[in-house]
Amino acid sequence: MNAGHGPDLTAAEWTKSSFSGGDGGQCVEFSRTFARAGVVPVRDSKIPADGVLVFGLDGWSxxxxxxxxxELPG
Structure with a gap:
């Protein structure tokens, strides 16, 4: 982890969500790299440099x- 600023994402290995269609639409990527630290970073695969949301494991699950x-609106 990065001194109060969240994980150092340079080591993140990203996985595209199976719910992201192959048509260039909603593309969500997440990283399991930091699960032992209790967090899951999530980003938009179309614009990965635009920022990352970091969820706790319970929230992500x-x-x-x-x-x-x-249960979520489409």
């Missing part, structure tokens, strides 16, 4: 579960 259940 709840979000993924809600997506899989179809």
């Amino acid at each position: 709840g979000f993924v579960a809600a997506v899989k259940r179809g």
Whole structure:
């Protein structure tokens, strides 16, 4: 982790969400690299330099579960 500023993302290995279509639409990437530190960084794969959101593991797990259940508006 980076002294109070979140993880150093230069070591992140990014994975595109299976819910991101192959049509260039909604493209979300996340990194499991920091799971042991208790966080999951998330970014837009179309513009990765535009910023990253960092979720706690519980928040990320709840979000993924809600997506899989179809509980979020499309």
